[in-house]
Amino acid sequence: MAVRQSPLLVPLALLVLVWGQPPVDAVLPPSFRIEQTSDSFRLLLQDDLLLVDHGPGHAAVVLGTGTTTFKETTGNFIINDTITERLPLSSFSVSAESESAATVTLWSSTDAESTVTLRFSTSADSVLIGGGAARPERFDRLWLRLHAEPDETVFGGGEQYTFFNLRGRDYPVWTREQGILRDPDNPLTDIISLDGGAGGDYHTTYWPEASFLSSRGYYFRSVTHEYGALQFSSEERHELYTQSAGALDVRVAAGSPLQLVQWANTGRQLLPDWASEGVILGLEGGTEFMMQRYQQARDAGIKVAGIWIQDWSGIVNTAFGERVFWNWRWNETHYPGLDTVIQTLKADGVRLLAYINPYLNIDGDIYQNNKDMGYFLTDASGAEYVQDFGGFSCVTVDLLSEPASAWYEQLIRTNMLDLGISGWMADFAEYVPVDAVSAGAAALSSPAALHNTFPALWGRANRRAVTAAGKEDDTLFFVRSGNTEQAQHAAMTWSGDQNVDWTTTDGLVTTVVSALSLAIAGCGLNHFDIGGYTTQRPFFVRSEELLLRSAEYAVFTPVMRTHEGNRPDANVQWYSNERILAAFARLSRQFAALAPYTRAALAEYGESHTPLQRPTFLHYPNELSGYTNLTGYQYLYGRDLLVAPVYEEGAQSRRLRLPEDSWVHLWTGEQWQGPQEVTVDAPLGQPPVFYRADSEWVELFKQISQITE
Ligand SMILES: *[C@@H]1O[C@H](CO)[C@@H](O)[C@H](O)[C@H]1NC(C)=O
Ligand SMILES: *[C@@H]1O[C@H](CO)[C@@H](O)[C@H](O)[C@H]1NC(C)=O
Ligand SMILES: *[C@@H]1O[C@H](CO)[C@@H](O)[C@H](O)[C@H]1NC(C)=O
Numbered sequence: 001m002a003v004r005q006s007p008l009l010v011p012l013a014l015l016v017l018v019w020g021q022p023p024v025d026a027v028l029p030p031s032f033r034i035e036q037t038s039d040s041f042r043l044l045l046q047d048d049l050l051l052v053d054h055g056p057g058h059a060a061v062v063l064g065t066g067t068t069t070f071k072e073t074t075g076n077f078i079i080n081d082t083i084t085e086r087l088p089l090s091s092f093s094v095s096a097e098s099e100s101a102a103t104v105t106l107w108s109s110t111d112a113e114s115t116v117t118l119r120f121s122t123s124a125d126s127v128l129i130g131g132g133a134a135r136p137e138r139f140d141r142l143w144l145r146l147h148a149e150p151d152e153t154v155f156g157g158g159e160q161y162t163f164f165n166l167r168g169r170d171y172p173v174w175t176r177e178q179g180i181l182r183d184p185d186n187p188l189t190d191i192i193s194l195d196g197g198a199g200g201d202y203h204t205t206y207w208p209e210a211s212f213l214s215s216r217g218y219y220f221r222s223v224t225h226e227y228g229a230l231q232f233s234s235e236e237r238h239e240l241y242t243q244s245a246g247a248l249d250v251r252v253a254a255g256s257p258l259q260l261v262q263w264a265n266t267g268r269q270l271l272p273d274w275a276s277e278g279v280i281l282g283l284e285g286g287t288e289f290m291m292q293r294y295q296q297a298r299d300a301g302i303k304v305a306g307i308w309i310q311d312w313s314g315i316v317n318t319a320f321g322e323r324v325f326w327n328w329r330w331n332e333t334h335y336p337g338l339d340t341v342i343q344t345l346k347a348d349g350v351r352l353l354a355y356i357n358p359y360l361n362i363d364g365d366i367y368q369n370n371k372d373m374g375y376f377l378t379d380a381s382g383a384e385y386v387q388d389f390g391g392f393s394c395v396t397v398d399l400l401s402e403p404a405s406a407w408y409e410q411l412i413r414t415n416m417l418d419l420g421i422s423g424w425m426a427d428f429a430e431y432v433p434v435d436a437v438s439a440g441a442a443a444l445s446s447p448a449a450l451h452n453t454f455p456a457l458w459g460r461a462n463r464r465a466v467t468a469a470g471k472e473d474d475t476l477f478f479v480r481s482g483n484t485e486q487a488q489h490a491a492m493t494w495s496g497d498q499n500v501d502w503t504t505t506d507g508l509v510t511t512v513v514s515a516l517s518l519a520i521a522g523c524g525l526n527h528f529d530i531g532g533y534t535t536q537r538p539f540f541v542r543s544e545e546l547l548l549r550s551a552e553y554a555v556f557t558p559v560m561r562t563h564e565g566n567r568p569d570a571n572v573q574w575y576s577n578e579r580i581l582a583a584f585a586r587l588s589r590q591f592a593a594l595a596p597y598t599r600a601a602l603a604e605y606g607e608s609h610t611p612l613q614r615p616t617f618l619h620y621p622n623e624l625s626g627y628t629n630l631t632g633y634q635y636l637y638g639r640d641l642l643v644a645p646v647y648e649e650g651a652q653s654r655r656l657r658l659p660e661d662s663w664v665h666l667w668t669g670e671q672w673q674g675p676q677e678v679t680v681d682a683p684l685g686q687p688p689v690f691y692r693a694d695s696e697w698v699e700l701f702k703q704i705s706q707i708t709e
Contacts, residue, residue, distance in 0.1 A: 200213065207480070297575070662694065
């Protein structure tokens with residue numbers, strides 16, 4: 001870094017954006033410099049990438065005060081963030097400390113307490129921005145403004161569902177239920193939202209992050225657990241809004257999209273070999289029912305890799321219907337003989353998966369035997385915090401407290417892994433009330449940070465349990481909630497609870513957007529509930545077409561897992577008729593045949609940290625100029641497959657973008673040349689899938705195209 005005391009021309013010869021270059025292992029060596037005049041300063045990365053542009057009428061930092069209230073109803077939050085004061089800081093001074101560190105101090109001449117320091121420095125791979133408000137007790141919120149170009153696109157924001165390109169909208173950073181329908185323009189959303197905001201909106205998500213990739217060639221990541229937002233609704237600037245006003249913790253890296261996404265990904269996700277051998281069938285209803293369905297699948301020729309039973313711990317009857325008994329141990333009444341069945345299935349090459357979350361039903365013996373141990377979140381008075389989960393009441397395991405987390409990790413080992421369970425849905429973690437208290441709270445920047453911190457603690461507990469048991473290579477657990485730390489822990493994600501419908505706000509295609517945004521956020525191994533989950537008679541129930549469109553696309557993802565949905569009887573299921581059984585048999589064989597390719601992509605993920613499902617612009621950066629929203633509705637699976645799921649009801653074709661390469665249509669062998677937008681025939685069973693003509697996997701792809709029954 002260098003602080004220059006006078007404005008200098010940007011040296012154009014130093015072209016930093018290496019678009020189109022072959023992938024290298026690292027982002028660009030970080031560097032920055034600051035140019036200043038008497039009333040403005042500009043921070044440039046890599047000499048010419050303008051990141052912060054401060055001057056009269058466009059302050060880089062704004063301080064504020066206000067009140068924020070959160071009203072929680074079963075994981076939905078109505079947030080009232082009322083700003084009472086906004087103070088742009090126009091005065092500044094710059095001081096260089098060394099070649100790689102500088103501090104910019106900003107203040108408003110109208111308020112002596114308004115000082116903010118921005119401390120810029122470089123680490124091995126990124127430019128760090130620290131500092132913050134000198135008096136956060138006076139100003140409890142801060143906006144950091146970044147320069148933006150009109151045609152710039154931005155991606156990430158954690159897990160997003162509706163829009164892949166985030167530009168033009170604001171994205172609160174608050175983990176919560178993703179919502180049902182998520183479309184305030186739809187009157188049905190408003191009706192659903194009468195129940196505490198359950199309808200959601202375009203930004204409601206289990207896994208929000210204040211991090212994004214810019215098409216201008218940088219990646220911005222802010223670690224903040226207090227409430228905040230990424231704000232992209234302005235033409236001129238991006239804003240990080242944070243209530244961690246006193247403690248900025250930002251990293252910015254520069255490079256090509258591929259380099260930056262590799263940098264953002266940890267590559268720590270896990271996929272055991274067995275998961276690529278067939279479908280994981282989501283079933284409920286006890287041992288006998290489960291085994292009947294399994295036999296039916298085998299008889300139909302479906303390749304089965306696993307059976308996933310959510311209700312392994314039993315069922316409770318509530319006013320809302322049957323719900324899983326949240327008391328995490330094998331229920332021998334509901335699943336008699338499960339211990340031996342697990343071994344029989346294993347001998348068949350089929351694994352058993354179960355379910356767990358960080359809550360315990362207070363009617364269960366696990367809670368009863370462990371209450372008063374200090375293992376659960378409390379309220380301000382120190383009493384265990386009991387929450388209504390819709391017909392039953394639960395406590396939350398205090399995963400920030402080491403003794404409590406260790407206890408729960410041991411429970412996962414004893415009650416699940418030791419029983420022979422090979423994987424589970426690690427559900428929830430978004431419901432921590434804002435007034436809940438943890439015994440480990442000393443580790444938090446403020447009590448308000450517990451809510452957004454919790455999802456990664458849940459991922460960590462699962463990961464530690466699996467690691468301690470020595471079963472990382474053999475176990476598949478999948479989470480939905482997250483934050484900037486979660487990718488260090490999660491083995492993989494699933495996309496949460498889509499509606500069993502075709503909407504672009506909560507239906508089938510949102511699973512593509514979620515995989516791509518998570519790939520940018522740093523978690524490059526994802527899957528989804530085949531056919532969706534949320535069912536609401538008579539408004540949305542799963543049709544045969546939706547189930548099959550969803551399944552045919554899951555062939556080209558890392559895991560094929562079905563879910564019966566929250567109303568199994570209302571939905572079409574893989575076992576509903578012979579036609580669907582035959583289709584599942586074919587799709588499961590295609591999926592299993594693709595296993596060598598999937599494993600190679602997974603190995604690549606471990607080495608170079610390139611996500612399995614990727615936006616085309618990672619390998620074809622030209623796709624970023626003239627970006628169209630089709631980009632968020634299609635993806636590369638590994639390096640060589642381009643997949644564009646059919647997401648419209650009744651559609652027999654689909655429009656997609658072929659990036660600059662030679663592409664072979666999987667089902668017809670016809671060759672197409674990119675770049676171009678094309679409409680491709682897509683009868684049921686033949687989603688638009690292309691492979692690169694010069695792929696080393698051509699023979700395998702041809703074999704898959706021949707699996708027609
Ligand atoms: C939000 O909070 C402010 C200030 O506390 C209050 O005046 C306002 O009425 C609230 N808005 C809603 C919609 O509740
Ligand atoms: C097991 O599940 C059954 C029915 O699902 C339930 O009635 C019973 O209470 C559960 N038993 C135990 C010991 O949790
Ligand atoms: C994508 O772009 C098309 C064409 O401009 C438009 O009709 C469609 O509504 C857009 N979809 C989204 C989700 O923005």
